[in-house]
Amino acid sequence: MLHQLSWKVGGQQGEGIESTGEIFATAMNRLGYHLYGYRHFSSRIKGGHTNNKITVRPTEVRSIADDLDILVAFDQETIDVNYKELTPKSIILADAKFNPVAPEDCVAPLFAVGFTEIAAELGTSLMKNMVAIGATAALLNLKEEVFQNVVTEIFGRKGEEVVAKNMEAIQLGRVAIAEQIGERVGDWELAPADGKRRMFMIGNDAVAFGALAAGARFMAAYPITPASEIMEFMIKKLPLVGGAVIQTEDEIAAATMAIGANYGGVRSFTASAGPGLSLMMEAIGLSGMTEQPLVIFDTQRGGPSTGLPTKQEQSDLMAMVYGTHGEIPKVIIAPSTMEEAFYDTIQAFNIAEELQLPVIVLTDLQLALGKQSVDPFDYSKVEIRRGKIVTPEETDAKDYFKRYEVTEDGISPRVLPGVKGGIHHVTGVEHNEQGKPSEATGNRRDQMDKRFRKLNSLRFDNPVHVNAPHEEADVLLVGFNSTRGAIEEVQEVLNAEGIKTNHAHVRLVFPFPAEEMSALVDKAKKVIVVENNATGQLSNIMKMAIGGHAKTTNILKYDGTPFLPRELTNLVKEKI
Amino acid sequence: MATFKDFRNDVKPNWCPGCGDFSVQAAIQRAAANVGYEPNELAVVSGIGCSGRISGYINSYGFHGIHGRALPIAQGLKMANRDLKVIASGGDGDGFAIGMGHTIHAIRRNIDITYVVMDNQIYGLTKGQTSPRSAAGFVTKSTPGGAIEPSLKPLEVALTAGATFVAQGFSTEIKELTALIEAGLNHKGFSFINVFSPCVTYNKVNTYDWFKENLTKVADIEGYDSSNREQAMQAVMQSEGLLTGIIYQDTETTSYQEKVSGYSEIPLTDIDISLTEEQFDKLTKEFM
Ligand SMILES: Cc1ncc(C[n+]2csc(CCOP(=O)(O)OP(=O)(O)O)c2C)c(N)n1
Numbered sequence: 119m120l121h122q123l124s125w126k127v128g129g130q131q132g133e134g135i136e137s138t139g140e141i142f143a144t145a146m147n148r149l150g151y152h153l154y155g156y157r158h159f160s161s162r163i164k165g166g167h168t169n170n171k172i173t174v175r176p177t178e179v180r181s182i183a184d185d186l187d188i189l190v191a192f193d194q195e196t197i198d199v200n201y202k203e204l205t206p207k208s209i210i211l212a213d214a215k216f217n218p219v220a221p222e223d224c225v226a227p228l229f230a231v232g233f234t235e236i237a238a239e240l241g242t243s244l245m246k247n248m249v250a251i252g253a254t255a256a257l258l259n260l261k262e263e264v265f266q267n268v269v270t271e272i273f274g275r276k277g278e279e280v281v282a283k284n285m286e287a288i289q290l291g292r293v294a295i296a297e298q299i300g301e302r303v304g305d306w307e308l309a310p311a312d313g314k315r316r317m318f319m320i321g322n323d324a325v326a327f328g329a330l331a332a333g334a335r336f337m338a339a340y341p342i343t344p345a346s347e348i349m350e351f352m353i354k355k356l357p358l359v360g361g362a363v364i365q366t367e368d369e370i371a372a373a374t375m376a377i378g379a380n381y382g383g384v385r386s387f388t389a390s391a392g393p394g395l396s397l398m399m400e401a402i403g404l405s406g407m408t409e410q411p412l413v414i415f416d417t418q419r420g421g422p423s424t425g426l427p428t429k430q431e432q433s434d435l436m437a438m439v440y441g442t443h444g445e446i447p448k449v450i451i452a453p454s455t456m457e458e459a460f461y462d463t464i465q466a467f468n469i470a471e472e473l474q475l476p477v478i479v480l481t482d483l484q485l486a487l488g489k490q491s492v493d494p495f496d497y498s499k500v501e502i503r504r505g506k507i508v509t510p511e512e513t514d515a516k517d518y519f520k521r522y523e524v525t526e527d528g529i530s531p532r533v534l535p536g537v538k539g540g541i542h543h544v545t546g547v548e549h550n551e552q553g554k555p556s557e558a559t560g561n562r563r564d565q566m567d568k569r570f571r572k573l574n575s576l577r578f579d580n581p582v583h584v585n586a587p588h589e590e591a592d593v594l595l596v597g598f599n600s601t602r603g604a605i606e607e608v609q610e611v612l613n614a615e616g617i618k619t620n621h622a623h624v625r626l627v628f629p630f631p632a633e634e635m636s637a638l639v640d641k642a643k644k645v646i647v648v649e650n651n652a653t654g655q656l657s658n659i660m661k662m663a664i665g666g667h668a669k670t671t672n673i674l675k676y677d678g679t680p681f682l683p684r685e686l687t688n689l690v691k692e693k694i
Numbered sequence: 695m696a697t698f699k700d701f702r703n704d705v706k707p708n709w710c711p712g713c714g715d716f717s718v719q720a721a722i723q724r725a726a727a728n729v730g731y732e733p734n735e736l737a738v739v740s741g742i743g744c745s746g747r748i749s750g751y752i753n754s755y756g757f758h759g760i761h762g763r764a765l766p767i768a769q770g771l772k773m774a775n776r777d778l779k780v781i782a783s784g785g786d787g788d789g790f791a792i793g794m795g796h797t798i799h800a801i802r803r804n805i806d807i808t809y810v811v812m813d814n815q816i817y818g819l820t821k822g823q824t825s826p827r828s829a830a831g832f833v834t835k836s837t838p839g840g841a842i843e844p845s846l847k848p849l850e851v852a853l854t855a856g857a858t859f860v861a862q863g864f865s866t867e868i869k870e871l872t873a874l875i876e877a878g879l880n881h882k883g884f885s886f887i888n889v890f891s892p893c894v895t896y897n898k899v900n901t902y903d904w905f906k907e908n909l910t911k912v913a914d915i916e917g918y919d920s921s922n923r924e925q926a927m928q929a930v931m932q933s934e935g936l937l938t939g940i941i942y943q944d945t946e947t948t949s950y951q952e953k954v955s956g957y958s959e960i961p962l963t964d965i966d967i968s969l970t971e972e973q974f975d976k977l978t979k980e981f982m
Pocket residue numbers: 742743744745746761784785786787788789812814816817818819820825
């Protein structure tokens with residue numbers, strides 16, 4: 119019995135590869151297994167190789183597996199591109215239609231199954247993915263009933279007959295592979311799962327759910343990979359709670375509209391990726407200067423320019439920290455798990471309103487689109503804090519309201535447009551306490567200091583996710599966003615081998631948690647910062663904030679693919 | 695009830711004496727009072743330019759944003775608080791060069807706000823470069839040999855973009871301009887008002903006298919029907935855009951807000967923004 123199964127389905131884009139993975143994964147999730155899915159796709163709609171790799175375990179799974187147990191291939195390219203991940207214990211299930219051949223050095227056996235042929239005999243070759251799922255089910259010793267609910271949900275509205283046909287396709291897929299492999303049926307059976315119901319979602323779902331729970335009721339955005347799902351979720355859900363989404367003409371409009379709506383008093387946000395963030399830079403400065411709350415999600419993808427639009431990278435960090443001209447206070451949060459993505463989003467909206475500044479929630483493609491099983495979020499932990507909003511009863515100002523009053527903590531009272539006694543001016547020009555333009559040197563200093571002073575009030579629990587079992591470590595591994603799972607697995611391996619390894623995953627990127635990180639760096643002989651970029655952006659930010667430069671090195675990967683645990687283990691070993 | 699004086703504040707405009715923008719400001723203040731707003735019920739959002747300073751000169755909520763982006767800020771504000779009256783304003787560079795994309799899409803989108811452009815056919819604040827509104831041949835600092843690009847035709851653009859309200863005024867004709875802005879404020883949807891607002895410092899061609907000589911009022915065109923888009927387009931083309939009055943108004947098309955499904959009828963700022971536990975659990979189950 120296996121304790122981990124790594125399954126991959128591949129073929130041409132637009133051929134139903136996604137739904138094959140989706141149906142298999144959903145069924146496994148409902149059995150209580152833990153999953154981690156990662157899609158490889160290209161920036162075209164039809165054609166081009168795509169695959170979906172799903173790692174399944176009865177216990178928690180944190181990362182994509184290095185190896186592959188079962189490869190389901192709908193074309194030869196799938197075999198050619200992916201066979202190196204196979205081991206002698208693996209198996210290839212390939213559609214007989216394309217006369218599949220295993221490359222000479224392929225260590226796993228290949229079985230050609232008439233996916234298309236069987237489906238066509240049932241009425242439509244579209245059902246070839248169900249035949250493939252049936253074949254998979256045979257290897258895993260899964261009963262068809264496991265798929266009944268999922269199939270009914272997907273095809274139910276097309277009628278009972280369609281559901282029945284699809285179930286039949288699964289059954290026939292099972293029979294077809296059983297005839298070929300005989301007693302090896304069931305060899306890939308997984309240890310039983312706990313049967314607990316968990317959510318199965320992508321990071322974009324987690325942040326969108328978070329935004330909804332945080333009370334965001336307006337979103338303005340422009341489509342882009344890998345952020346669009348956030349907008350699509352909001353388009354489905356905001357109307358149910360009275361809110362609205364505007365798909366704008368560009369990201370400049372998206373960011374400035376969100377600023378306008380926040381100024382109006384409703385929690386508003388936008389979401390994009392690198393190219394969109396580049397366009398938003400001036401607006402981010404406006405939010406900082408006018409002290410209007412603004413929440414932006416940046417789902418990082420491969421840059422620069424259009425770069426690798428459908429691939430993993432973590433190269434926006436510097437641009438987010440230092441982007442926008444002039445100097446403003448801002449907060450950048452980088453969640454690394456589904457839970458963090460959800461709760462940090464809620465924090466982002468709270469911080470943006472409490473400190474009246476822009477908050478960027480940084481994710482990356484692997485986190486944004488990787489689909490994982492996750493325990494339900496905790497409703498009781500959702501807390502909405504809106505900061506110093508002055509109610510109509512609290513102001514009867516006759517003159518302009520001091521919206522930019524210089525206060526001890528730098529946070530000024532905020533009044534929403536419409537309120538009598540609240541009239542004030544807002545401008546990106548340097549301004550006085552009433553918001554009226556002023557270039558006086560003293561005022562400039564006061565306002566600048568006031569804006570930056572707000573950061574002293576930043577409350578952020580656990581700015582670094584720490585797993586540091588060693589008082590004196592041989593190595594401290596550092597990362598941010600989706601590299602967390604791979605690093606955790608590396609840490610386990612190294613510790614088991616006697617290499618004392620600590621792990622710090624930076625969650626609050628800016629202002630950089632210098633104190634927490636310094637303490638960890640001090641305890642380590644070597645510091646290795648693991649990043650999906652070419653220049654070591656996180657380590658550079660670290661070096662600006664704390665010491666330990668001589669012992670700090672990088673492991674950098676910028677080929678568009680995520681770190682895999684064994685690969686990373688070897689890279690770390692080379693460094694120590 | 696507020697009078698136009700209630701819309702005055704104590705800030706002294708830094709416009710050059712004689713600048714057309716003074717009268718636009720006065721017209722907005724009068725129109726706001728005439729339609730019965732209180733200062734706190736109005737927000738003026740403006741872009742960057744000499745004209746963009748206007749939001750600081752009116753006693754109302756004011757937001758002076760960034761160059762070319764008055765419209766998206768204003769639209770976001772209106773979406774947040776649909777009870778608030780929102781005016782966006784700025785120069786011709788602001789609205790027709792850097793902000794042109796937003797202008798066209800705001801017109802198409804038809805959110806219920808009023809947009810007043812102070813069109814002086816030149817860049818004032820940056821000291822006299824050509825604008826998309828400068829006529830071909832116009833000599834400026836950036837076009838010493840005369841502009842070679844044809845000038846942009848905002849009324850034609852607005853009409854083809856699907857505008858539901860298009861008007862044009864002239865800043866010295868304060869009565870007419872006030873009436874146009876009032877009509878815009880009362881219009882249910884996006885109202886676009888282009889105003890010839892001479893720059894006395896950098897534009898020595900399109901002067902007050904020049905406009906007086908060249909402008910025609912639609913009211914003087916016999917049988918002019920402002921609900922007829924084809925006729926509006928024809929009149930605009932024939933006059934090369936030198937018309938004033940309500941050029942076109944469509945009173946039937948509903949505004950964007952009326953069309954958004956599920957959008958709260960009370961301002962989003964007034965709704966309870968927390969999810970109930972029931973809503974939360976329902977969402978959770980959808981992922982299971
Ligand atoms: C992004 C950006 N680019 C350029 C400028 C410089 N700038 C300020 S106002 C302006 C144009 C002003 O012309 P217009 O919008 O017609 O307004 P006017 O001053 O004539 O009223 C320019 C180019 C700026 N503020 N921001």
